[in-house]
Amino acid sequence: MATDRESVLLAAVGLLSRQPTAAMDEIARAAGISRATLHRLFPGREALIHEIGTLALARMGAALDAATVEEGDPVAAVRRLADAVIPHAQLVAFISGESRLFDDDAINDAWDRVDARVAALFLRGQQSGAFRIELPASWLSEAFFDLLAGVGWAVQDGRLAHRESNRALTELFLGGAVRRD
Amino acid sequence: MATDRESVLLAAVGLLSRQPTAAMDEIARAAGISRATLHRLFPGREALIHEIGTLALARMGAALDAATVEEGDPVAAVRRLADAVIPHAQLVAFISGESRLFDDDAINDAWDRVDARVAALFLRGQQSGAFRIELPASWLSEAFFDLLAGVGWAVQDGRLAHRESNRALTELFLGGAVRRD
Amino acid sequence: MATDRESVLLAAVGLLSRQPTAAMDEIARAAGISRATLHRLFPGREALIHEIGTLALARMGAALDAATVEEGDPVAAVRRLADAVIPHAQLVAFISGESRLFDDDAINDAWDRVDARVAALFLRGQQSGAFRIELPASWLSEAFFDLLAGVGWAVQDGRLAHRESNRALTELFLGGAVRRD
Amino acid sequence: MATDRESVLLAAVGLLSRQPTAAMDEIARAAGISRATLHRLFPGREALIHEIGTLALARMGAALDAATVEEGDPVAAVRRLADAVIPHAQLVAFISGESRLFDDDAINDAWDRVDARVAALFLRGQQSGAFRIELPASWLSEAFFDLLAGVGWAVQDGRLAHRESNRALTELFLGGAVRRD
DNA sequence: TATGAATGAGTCTTCATTCAT
DNA sequence: AATGAATGAAGACTCATTCAT
Numbered sequence: 001m002a003t004d005r006e007s008v009l010l011a012a013v014g015l016l017s018r019q020p021t022a023a024m025d026e027i028a029r030a031a032g033i034s035r036a037t038l039h040r041l042f043p044g045r046e047a048l049i050h051e052i053g054t055l056a057l058a059r060m061g062a063a064l065d066a067a068t069v070e071e072g073d074p075v076a077a078v079r080r081l082a083d084a085v086i087p088h089a090q091l092v093a094f095i096s097g098e099s100r101l102f103d104d105d106a107i108n109d110a111w112d113r114v115d116a117r118v119a120a121l122f123l124r125g126q127q128s129g130a131f132r133i134e135l136p137a138s139w140l141s142e143a144f145f146d147l148l149a150g151v152g153w154a155v156q157d158g159r160l161a162h163r164e165s166n167r168a169l170t171e172l173f174l175g176g177a178v179r180r181d
Numbered sequence: 182m183a184t185d186r187e188s189v190l191l192a193a194v195g196l197l198s199r200q201p202t203a204a205m206d207e208i209a210r211a212a213g214i215s216r217a218t219l220h221r222l223f224p225g226r227e228a229l230i231h232e233i234g235t236l237a238l239a240r241m242g243a244a245l246d247a248a249t250v251e252e253g254d255p256v257a258a259v260r261r262l263a264d265a266v267i268p269h270a271q272l273v274a275f276i277s278g279e280s281r282l283f284d285d286d287a288i289n290d291a292w293d294r295v296d297a298r299v300a301a302l303f304l305r306g307q308q309s310g311a312f313r314i315e316l317p318a319s320w321l322s323e324a325f326f327d328l329l330a331g332v333g334w335a336v337q338d339g340r341l342a343h344r345e346s347n348r349a350l351t352e353l354f355l356g357g358a359v360r361r362d
Numbered sequence: 363m364a365t366d367r368e369s370v371l372l373a374a375v376g377l378l379s380r381q382p383t384a385a386m387d388e389i390a391r392a393a394g395i396s397r398a399t400l401h402r403l404f405p406g407r408e409a410l411i412h413e414i415g416t417l418a419l420a421r422m423g424a425a426l427d428a429a430t431v432e433e434g435d436p437v438a439a440v441r442r443l444a445d446a447v448i449p450h451a452q453l454v455a456f457i458s459g460e461s462r463l464f465d466d467d468a469i470n471d472a473w474d475r476v477d478a479r480v481a482a483l484f485l486r487g488q489q490s491g492a493f494r495i496e497l498p499a500s501w502l503s504e505a506f507f508d509l510l511a512g513v514g515w516a517v518q519d520g521r522l523a524h525r526e527s528n529r530a531l532t533e534l535f536l537g538g539a540v541r542r543d
Numbered sequence: 544m545a546t547d548r549e550s551v552l553l554a555a556v557g558l559l560s561r562q563p564t565a566a567m568d569e570i571a572r573a574a575g576i577s578r579a580t581l582h583r584l585f586p587g588r589e590a591l592i593h594e595i596g597t598l599a600l601a602r603m604g605a606a607l608d609a610a611t612v613e614e615g616d617p618v619a620a621v622r623r624l625a626d627a628v629i630p631h632a633q634l635v636a637f638i639s640g641e642s643r644l645f646d647d648d649a650i651n652d653a654w655d656r657v658d659a660r661v662a663a664l665f666l667r668g669q670q671s672g673a674f675r676i677e678l679p680a681s682w683l684s685e686a687f688f689d690l691l692a693g694v695g696w697a698v699q700d701g702r703l704a705h706r707e708s709n710r711a712l713t714e715l716f717l718g719g720a721v722r723r724d
Numbered sequence: 725t726a727t728g729a730a731t732g733a734g735t736c737t738t739c740a741t742t743c744a745t
Numbered sequence: 746a747a748t749g750a751a752t753g754a755a756g757a758c759t760c761a762t763t764c765a766t
Contacts, residue, residue: 020201020279023735035754037206050732075359097278122358132352134359139341139349140358142331150327159322167318171313176357177303178256179313206762215726223761226761382563386740396747401741437721459640460563484720494714494722501703501711502720508693512685522682528684533675538719539665539683540618541675566756577731582758 005041009052017094020101053107056095059088060114069117075124075174082170091153095146115141147173186222189214190236194231198275211248220344234288237272241295244269250298257304263351270333277326328354363506367403370395371417374410379456385428415469418453422476425450434488444532453518477503509535510516550585551576552595560637563644596650599638602631605655612660617668618717625713632695639688658684690716
């Protein structure tokens with residue numbers, strides 16, 4: 001079925017994000033290939049996880065670039081970021097939620113840099129008066145990823161329609177649950 | 182040292198939430214007891230996980246009761262709930278994040294009931310005009326737990342001070358990131 | 363490069379005698395051919411080993427014939443045998459040292475017949491008074507092969523010059539280590 | 544059955560010296576323990592091989608000491624060495640014959656030192672006029688081990704009686720196959 | 725209650741082998 | 746003839762669990 005590396009990685013993420021202890025066996029089955037082929041494509045479980053992290057970081061970096069988060073109105077930038085990153089919510093959720101699976105310093109450092117770009121966006125927004133200053137920018141960044149991951153899970157499990165996901169994320173994150181007139 | 186069941190469970194949660202594949206060996210060491218004692222206290226890994234789930238549900242249920250979420254102003258009820266549940270954020274994060282570890286239907290059903298109580302709170306709040314109606318109550322409920330889990334991790338990892346955790350959760354969840362005059 | 367069966371066999375012996383667990387991959391590389399070609403030439407690892415044995419036996423039989431070990435002075439016959447067999451020391455070492463690799467009865471039986479011809483030579487020599495009778499002829503035969511294999515290894519590893527190998531074998535085997543006036 | 548480390552090692556040697564590719568499975572069965580226990584006693588195949596080497600070197604060193612090979616008549620010293628080492632012929636055969644299995648430099652260096660002590664004995668004997676000078680001392684040393692290994696195999700396979708083994712080794716090695724009046 | 729020995733049941737990984745290109 | 750993809754079978758290794766001390 002899925003014989004190219006990337007589709008195997010996506011199948012692996014789909015499984016590992018729900019079941020971090022999944023055996024290579026199950027991952028291979030989920031990808032529609034045999035265990036041995038999985039091991040040929042990725043020599044060892046660690047290598048597989050590493051490549052998932054690399055892919056997730058690449059997607060995340062591309063999304064940050066595409067959203068030009070360093071420019072323009074911070075609130076609009078958050079909306080653009082959500083647009084760009086939601087298609088990869090599952091991947092990003094994996095790396096942010098299961099970051100403890102990565103022994104690899106290269107991955108963790110790269111993730112820190114991504115995180116810093118997002119935190120910088122919120123800091124910029126706080127300085128411009130767009131975002132509330134009572135909450136640390138780092139927490140805003142982390143919360144954004146928490147909700148992004150939540151959206152990813154909810155969509156995958158069918159609890160949230162795909163086309164609602166963007167609004168669910170941005171409306172709640174930006175505006176909160178409380179109604180304003 | 183920690184010979185009573187509950188402290189062992191808490192130690193296990195602390196380890197398993199960062200390292201879901203941790204061996205019984207390591208769990209025992211983390212709890213300061215021997216493997217054999219761990220096995221005597223909980224007959225098998227599955228039983229251990231099951232009891233963690235049971236404990237988490239009990240704490241969550243107690244928190245919902247203590248917060249009297251079915252009564253009074255919905256926004257105030259959410260604040261009371263956050264107060265009551267944040268001390269158990271780690272436990273709740275475990276059961277909500279790793280819910281697929283539980284084959285046990287009893288646990289999953291009980292969790293659904295807990296979830297329903299929270300969703301009912303938001304539904305009530307939407308009907309009373311307190312919460313925004315653009316977002317499904319079920320998503321509000323899920324997002325609340327996502328942020329609660331995020332707060333739990335951030336506190337455990339030292340990224341968020343304990344006494345800030347309540348405000349970080351409720352302010353963001355209720356009010357969103359955008360500043361109002 | 364080495365596309366004829368025999369040179370492949372010799373390359374395989376060279377590798378397998380140092381590294382009995384060598385993978386087919388490595389054998390192919392050592393022979394300068396591809397895995398697929400190796401598999402075409404010899405259908406399976408077992409077949410390869412079998413053919414090595416066959417080749418070794420053929421060489422050994424030819425050496426016994428060429429040395430006319432059944433005729434003439436036994437001591438001279440041993441010298442002729444050493445002459446004839448030393449060029450194939452590596453092959454013979456393989457089959458005598460790794461004989462348990464051969465499940466094949468045909469190989470083992472043929473090896474027994476070869477062994478018997480050598481033992482017969484020593485028996486004849488003992489009866490003619492040329493060889494000592496304190497030592498069983500079968501042990502003389504076995505010891506001869508042990509030393510032959512040792513010479514083969516020593517030459518291959520460069521611990522013994524090629525042109526000394528014959529003397530090293532025959533002098534020690536026939537005359538022993540102790541000096542006579 | 545054999546639950547102490549040493550008897551497991553000896554069982555492993557017995558198997559590995561005939562079948563260097565034997566699986567851990569078979570080794571465990573030969574030792575009368577389960578695979579898992581074998582892995583607990585020796586963490587990995589490499590560790591097992593390493594410990595065999597260590598044991599063999601210890602035995603060999605003790606034999607060299609016990610035989611006081613550095614003192615007295617060289618021929619008598621060889622006889623004492625044979626006496627002391629024949630009970631461990633199998634172990635010594637393993638390390639001398641399968642030395643390529645040892646990646647470990649510590650083992651190989653230690654073996655070189657053992658080998659050097661034996662070669663020194665022969666060199667001393669050549670200088671004293673006891674041993675023939677036509678043959679390099681290093682070859683005498685190597686040939687001694689070749690025959691020792693051969694004796695070990697022959698005894699194990701029942702081709703040579705245990706009480707004949709010493710004579711078979713020393714008589715052939717010292718005196719050669721040719722009869723003297 | 726703790727410790728260490730022991731093992732069945734997996735899991736990870738490699739290899740020989742085949743096939744399509 | 747060579748290369749790379751693919752896999753069943755097998756080997757190495759780990760772990761949860763039990764028992765004896």
